[in-house]
Amino acid sequence: MGLESKLTNDGFFTTTIDALASWARENSVWPMPMGISCCAIEMMAVGDPKYDIARFGSEVMRFTPRQCDLMIVAGTVTYKMAHVVKKIFDQMPEPKWVIAMGACTSSGGMYRSYNVVQGIDQFLPVDVYAAGCPPRPENLLNALMQIQEKIGKTRVKDFPDAQQSGFDTKPTDLSLSKN
Amino acid sequence: MINLNTKKLKDKMLIDYIPIFLVFGFAILFSAAVVYSSSLFGPQRPNSEKLSTYESGMKPIGTTHDRVSVKYYIVAMLFIIFDLEVIFVYPWAVQFKKLFTEFGISIFFSMLLFLVVFEIGFLYAYKKGGFKWD
Numbered sequence: 001m002g003l004e005s006k007l008t009n010d011g012f013f014t015t016t017i018d019a020l021a022s023w024a025r026e027n028s029v030w031p032m033p034m035g036i037s038c039c040a041i042e043m044m045a046v047g048d049p050k051y052d053i054a055r056f057g058s059e060v061m062r063f064t065p066r067q068c069d070l071m072i073v074a075g076t077v078t079y080k081m082a083h084v085v086k087k088i089f090d091q092m093p094e095p096k097w098v099i100a101m102g103a104c105t106s107s108g109g110m111y112r113s114y115n116v117v118q119g120i121d122q123f124l125p126v127d128v129y130a131a132g133c134p135p136r137p138e139n140l141l142n143a144l145m146q147i148q149e150k151i152g153k154t155r156v157k158d159f160p161d162a163q164q165s166g167f168d169t170k171p172t173d174l175s176l177s178k179n
Numbered sequence: 180m181i182n183l184n185t186k187k188l189k190d191k192m193l194i195d196y197i198p199i200f201l202v203f204g205f206a207i208l209f210s211a212a213v214v215y216s217s218s219l220f221g222p223q224r225p226n227s228e229k230l231s232t233y234e235s236g237m238k239p240i241g242t243t244h245d246r247v248s249v250k251y252y253i254v255a256m257l258f259i260i261f262d263l264e265v266i267f268v269y270p271w272a273v274q275f276k277k278l279f280t281e282f283g284i285s286i287f288f289s290m291l292l293f294l295v296v297f298e299i300g301f302l303y304a305y306k307k308g309g310f311k312w313d
Binding site: 064084087095 | 220221222223224225228229231233235237238
């Protein structure tokens with residue numbers, strides 16, 4: 001199951017830096033609980049003993065973006081709130097991932113309205129969409145497991161430093177198209 | 180250094196603590212290694228937005244290094260003055276007769292000297308306007 005199963009009779013095993021780094025990353029995904037509306041209740045349920053997000057190493061909900069790897073956007077994002085979500089996402093250090101939890105977050109849901117962003121993928125790089133209104137806690141856990149799977153496929157060199165890659169260090173401009 | 184061969188009780192007690200020191204040592208080494216490895220593997224992409232103050236996503240107003248009202252400092256100073264005065268003077272006053280028969284008049288003047296030192300701080304707070312409440 002864990003590392004101990006990899007131990008052969010010799011009592012040691014070899015690995016690569018990529019495997020070690022992604023193993024560490026995928027088993028300590030600290031979420032930023034961006035609980036904006038009712039989906040946040042299901043997100044809280046994920047932390048309780050019945051669903052127990054601690055099994056995946058993600059029980060440490062951090063209320064500062066500096067310590068977070070994963071942003072769980074749980075709720076209806078209005079145009080006013082979009083600036084807040086974007087700012088907090090920008091303040092998270094790389095590497096970082098995003099779960100769009102629920103119908104409102106993914107597509108605006110039932111709020112086909114002048115003030116609701118029709119899907120946060122208009123301004124955030126969403127990795128996993130969790131369907132449902134709200135999604136059941138199991139669904140959020142499934143989304144987290146897919147994030148872990150995605151992290152498992154990454155390599156250390158996929159996230160280069162700014163000066164190595166010529167990465168644009170300027171904060172991205174938030175320009176939302178109202179429709 | 181601990182001599183491992185000696186059977187003296189004093190040294191034996193220290194030897195018992197070696198596992199604790201080892202745990203401390205490993206804890207320090209491990210946490211240092213983890214912090215260093217995160218700076219080794221984690222990408223560094225600073226920008227002005229990321230380095231800005233976290234105010235729950237709001238635009239920060241003013242600076243984080245805000246100046247605190249001096250009034251509280253004066254209150255704290257007055258508290259220390261009166262607190263220490265009470266601590267020393269109250270038992271002194273209760274036991275004054277007994278102390279007077281034992282030490283004579285010097286017990287009075289030594290406390291007076293102590294109070295004079297405190298009154299300097301008191302006068303300073305008074306001059307700073309520590310008693311003006313507005």
